[in-house]
Amino acid sequence: MIWWFSCTVVLLLIFQDCLLVYYFLSSFKEHGRPDTVTIWPAVSLLIPSRNEEHTLPACLTALEELDYPPRKIQIILADDQSSDRTGAIIDQWVSQAPNRVKVGVEPMFSHLNGKANALAQMAHVATGDLLLFTDADCQVNPKWVRRMVSAYKPVYGLVVGVTHVRRRGLLAKMQGQDWWLTLGMIKVTSDRGNLLTAVGNNMLISKKAYHKVGGFEGLSFSVTEDFAMGKAIKEAGYRPVFEFVEESLVTTKAETGVADLLKQRKRWMKGALSLGWYWQALLALQALFFPFVLSIIFFDPSLGLVIWGGKVFLQVCFVWFLAKKASISIPVWELFIFEVYYLVISWSTIVYYFWPSKINWKERRY
Template sequence: MIPALALYLIGFLILQDFFLWILLRSNFRAYKGKMEEEWPNISILIPSRNEEANLPACLRALESLDYPKEKIQVILGNDQSTDQTASILEHWAKGKPWVFIVNISADKLHSMNGKANALSQMAQKANGEALLFTDADCMVPATWVKKMVAVWKRSEAGIVTGITNVKGLTFFEKMQSIDWWLTLGMVKVMDDLDISLTSMGNNMLISKEAYHAVGGYEGIPFSLTEDFEIGRQIQKKGFKGVHVVSSENLIETKGQKNFSDLLMQRKRWMAGAMALPGIWRIVLGLQVVFFPAMLYFCFLYPFEGLLIWLFKVVTQSVFIYSFALKSGERLKSWDLILYEIYYLITSWSTIVYYFWPSKTDWKGRKY
């Protein structure tokens, strides 16, 4: 009985990867086309807390944006940094009348997480028709704003989610990159079926109308994943959400430096995942249960088990590779194979760490 249940579970997850690939090929919404109207005024919001190592590259990328400069407002938030973040922001802002620096106060940290508190104060200064969000450890392409705005205008969405890739040369960074491709690939496939699961705060556009409709960040329930929560509240108000994936809006970000930081990040993400509808929590749970089921089946039937596991890895790899290719990124086959080991370790470590009785540390603040 138990071997049969294990085999059913394994088969379900293999079919899931297969159908994800089929849907990616047959139902992918590229949102191509040119803007037919004048570019609107937009505001870009980037909060920073002790980001002296990352800010120079982030700010240089902003200088290369091909969006009309007279239509851009950049709002930079200094969230009580104790390093050189403030001086880097002030130096870069000199001679740029379209750049504003907001020194964040901690008045509302009791009702919002640190990032939501910063973005709430920054958004009060925004004069654009749309608010674009990214992080200080990210580098945007020159075409980022035009692509996000064009999709927003054509789709009439309240919120537009972009695509982000972890860039790095180490094995740990490459594995994080593949992890992002897999997760965002699933999100994109569901979104193209008009089932929106989440948004992503380091590559996101929200129309000012939608932002004010939910009362901004101060108007949403407390959450460690403020991007997930504001996206959910915006869609509850009846606004459409879309996920656009292309090389034109592909943002590069830094990976976590070590396994401890990765688990802390995943614990925060899990808090958002637990707010998903029950059916999606079950699907996520099955992803994790796959590994003990597979190991059990391999113990009973070594040859057949390893063959089935290899087929699962190949199916999963084809989906990830195909999705990354939509953004012009080519992944290496060997990395995709090794990812299965990484996935086994991190998925179970994340579950254990999420339920471990400890607070989540984010940018030096504990929740």
């Protein structure tokens, strides 16, 4: 009985992975065509910062390379009560151009998490028709704004871009593959007409859609404010899309240690549990693969190893295709090592999620 049940579960996951690869290859959509845009709209770029003195300079340098009409872009930087030199860095940078604005964040919206509170206040001074969001630990590419703007249509309300983890060290590379796997699932569901979530460090929202849902201050408390915003925009009748190309790519830093990584994943898991039951079931299936395939190996080692090998092969193909679409090259050997990482991190995240501790994010506890 256990053997048959285990086989059923792992074969369902194999089937799911087959569908992911098939739909990604057969239904992939690009939404942006910068060469067809004749009049570029006004854009406000919102970047909240809290104790980012080490990552902010690289972020600002990348912003200086943006290929977008300077008169049509407003760059809003927020100092969210930092205790380091973040505020001074922002002051010096915004003084160099008239389209740069600094916002000093106050504890105005007590029902929001820190980042959502900052974004709500930044949106109040935004003058653009479109709002673009990224983080202070990210670096955008010069074509990013043009590509995201060209992908937008009023019916979408929200456009998500690609986030790539900077490949420095083995742990960072494994986190990068984890991002590709997650973003791939989001891309497939988006192209099938149901974007699962927004991605806070790379998304565009029209000001009209933003105000229609009441802005961030109109949301209930959530430790994943991007997920909450994406959900609200879909419920308002919009059809968000995912622009998955090299030009829409933003590079972010990896978590530097396992402890910080688990804190991040605990927060993300909190957001994932807000999905519908069917999506939760699919995510649970990913984690349940490991104990069930091990039970098959216990009864029939050859069959269990073949099934596991098949799953790894499909996963390798999926992640490789994803990265290739964004012009990122990943050595095949890394893709196979990722299976060990994924086994350890996925189950460690589950254990840590239920551990009786608060979510620690940007020196704030929720």
